Amino acid sequence: MLSLSMIVRDEAAQIEDCLRSVQGFVDEMVVVDTGSTDNTVALAQALGARVEEIDWPGDFAPARNQALQWVSGDWVLVLDADERLRPEAMAPLRALMAQPDVLLINLLRHERGAVQSPYSNVSRLFRRHPAIRWSRAYHSMVDDSVADLLQQESHWRIADCPEPALLHDGYRPELLAQGNKPQRLREAMEAELLERPGDPYACAKLGSLEVAEGNLERGTTLLRQGLEQCPADAHPERYELLLHLALAEAGRDPAAAVALYREALALPLAARLSLAARLNLAALLLQLGQAQEAETLCQRATAAAPEISLGWYNLGLIRRRLGDIAGALEAYREARRLQPDHPETHQNLAVALLLGGDIDGARSSFRQAIDLLNQQGRSGEAAQLRQQAGAMVKLEG
Numbered sequence: 001m002l003s004l005s006m007i008v009r010d011e012a013a014q015i016e017d018c019l020r021s022v023q024g025f026v027d028e029m030v031v032v033d034t035g036s037t038d039n040t041v042a043l044a045q046a047l048g049a050r051v052e053e054i055d056w057p058g059d060f061a062p063a064r065n066q067a068l069q070w071v072s073g074d075w076v077l078v079l080d081a082d083e084r085l086r087p088e089a090m091a092p093l094r095a096l097m098a099q100p101d102v103l104l105i106n107l108l109r110h111e112r113g114a115v116q117s118p119y120s121n122v123s124r125l126f127r128r129h130p131a132i133r134w135s136r137a138y139h140s141m142v143d144d145s146v147a148d149l150l151q152q153e154s155h156w157r158i159a160d161c162p163e164p165a166l167l168h169d170g171y172r173p174e175l176l177a178q179g180n181k182p183q184r185l186r187e188a189m190e191a192e193l194l195e196r197p198g199d200p201y202a203c204a205k206l207g208s209l210e211v212a213e214g215n216l217e218r219g220t221t222l223l224r225q226g227l228e229q230c231p232a233d234a235h236p237e238r239y240e241l242l243l244h245l246a247l248a249e250a251g252r253d254p255a256a257a258v259a260l261y262r263e264a265l266a267l268p269l270a271a272r273l274s275l276a277a278r279l280n281l282a283a284l285l286l287q288l289g290q291a292q293e294a295e296t297l298c299q300r301a302t303a304a305a306p307e308i309s310l311g312w313y314n315l316g317l318i319r320r321r322l323g324d325i326a327g328a329l330e331a332y333r334e335a336r337r338l339q340p341d342h343p344e345t346h347q348n349l350a351v352a353l354l355l356g357g358d359i360d361g362a363r364s365s366f367r368q369a370i371d372l373l374n375q376q377g378r379s380g381e382a383a384q385l386r387q388q389a390g391a392m393v394k395l396e397g
Contacts, residue, residue, distance in 0.1 A: 005064070028071070083166050112168065139205070236273070291321050346369035347365070
């Protein structure tokens with residue numbers, strides 16, 4: 001028997017899609033509400049979920065631990081309201097749960113709209129075992145308790161589901177801008193570091209936030225501290241530390257950044273989890289004039305994750321630099337199919353079409369790029385592109 005466990009509050013806009021995504025896969029749905037003022041509870045109940053109510057304890061770890069008391073399944077799937085289970089993952093997940101020695105299944109989560117790292121690994125599907133508990137601030141996880149349990153009961157093992165299992169919208173830039181996730185992350189990780197100085201996980205999260213906000217000195221200091229404390233076999237944490245340290249160094253020491261990206265790619269991680277390092281390294285190598293290796297890296301990225309438009313877009317840029325207009329057009333068209341609302345893809349496709357002699361196609365793609373820029377509130381960029389494109393083709397023709 002498989003139970004869904006959720007912690008929610010004011011999720012009326014999302015909870016129906018989330019619950020529908022697991023119908024037919026889970027045997028019971030238990031939703032724990034922490035004080036919704038909208039109709040979250042009624043919507044969950046209408047879809048067959050049992051709803052329990054608690055006061056918000058101040059953090060997700062104690063809330064999730066409290067929620068575990070209400071599930072009855074042999075296995076527990078934990079989701080947030082902004083996540084969806086992909087139907088393609090159901091069969092491989094059932095097969096893994098049927099294996100008697102599997103304790104926990106790591107799920108690949110597609111971070112739709114994320115600027116960096118389109119995939120993450122989350123430990124959200126596990127056997128209901130009294131020793132498995134949630135811990136850590138902000139990004140709560142069961143990993144610490146699972147590691148302790150494996151020391152005591154060595155017959156268990158952790159499995160990875162190769163098929164992307166979850167879709168997640170929480171890291172889209174427009175959603176991040178609406179909330180206070182960065183500030184809450186900062187406060188939680190600062191508190192974590194006071195309690196556990198040099199903790200690799202906290203250093204990775206806070207260090208990456210500092211780098212993203214332009215605080216390179218503190219960011220790199222934290223990331224290097226985390227690397228010093230990070231065990232050699234803690235591959236996801238080590239990868240994240242190396243990735244963000246490379247991002248910090250790329251502008252001031254490209255050779256160091258290249259070495260860091262290569263070290264990150266040498267870690268034994270699933271190919272989708274290392275996409276950011278592969279694509280960033282390709283972009284950096286292109287800047288350094290090493291277009292052939294950059295193309296190879298992008299080809300590997302698109303082979304590993306053909307559903308990610310950025311890989312195809314970057315491959316188009318590289319192929320155009322190499323003079324392969326036909327190959328660039330193929331890559332840009334695939335990027336456009338996957339992400340039709342990306343103005344830069346239409347713009348670069350237009351340039352490649354122009355180079356290939358397709359004037360009408362170039363005109364149409366330039367117009368699409370300009371329209372999208374205007375729709376997205378980027379009117380200044382739209383006007384600039386209109387002026388530049390107008391010097392190459394007659395847009396009104």
